[in-house]
Amino acid sequence: MGDKANTTTESAVKAGFTQEVKSEFKKIIWPSKESLTKESVAVIVTTIVLGGVVALLDLGIQYLINSVL
Template identity: 45%
Template sequence: MVTAKKEGFIKKITRFLKEVKSEMKKVTWPNRKELTSYTVVVIVSVFIVAGIIWILDSAFTGILGLIIK
């Protein structure tokens, strides 16, 4: 009974890995130029969002400083 469960488990893992391999063949990978442009977009976006959060944090800190005093 235990061996039947193990065989089922091993078959499931094998089937899963075969499906992963099949799906990975369907993926369209970006070339170097696309990858570079995507990376630049992500870095610029991160800096913009970080700047907005920094401005809002400073504003709220100033407002709370005036309220608490």
Template identity: 45%
Template sequence: MGDSEIKEEIKEQNEPQKKAEKAAKKKGAFQNMKAEFKRIVWPDKNTVVKESTAVVVVTVILAVIIALLDFVIKTGLDKILQIG
């Protein structure tokens, strides 16, 4: 038997052990994930409504500001280009 044959034989013998280790790691990861999900504290309906409303209001305000800035810049550039 040559060196390469011995290495192949050892590799073949270790394959099932490596597969079992990978399966155990996956199982442990899913168990950890399940435990983390149990620790999550979900907000109540009132909190979700308040925070969602705040997000929508801020989004609308920012949209109006951006639209106004766009209008002012466009108008200013049009005036500058008309002069020249």
């Protein structure tokens, strides 16, 4: 008998959770295609530039260490 009541409670909790998730998804403001493209390009360019800076620093430090040793 207790199992049926527990199952009903679980179903109600799951249904309430699903409704809350749907409600929250309606509040999301998705970016436009143009905005998404601009932001993606900015992230890619920044990643490449910072990767180059790290590579140059690595080469510089490696050169200094090799010249000391």
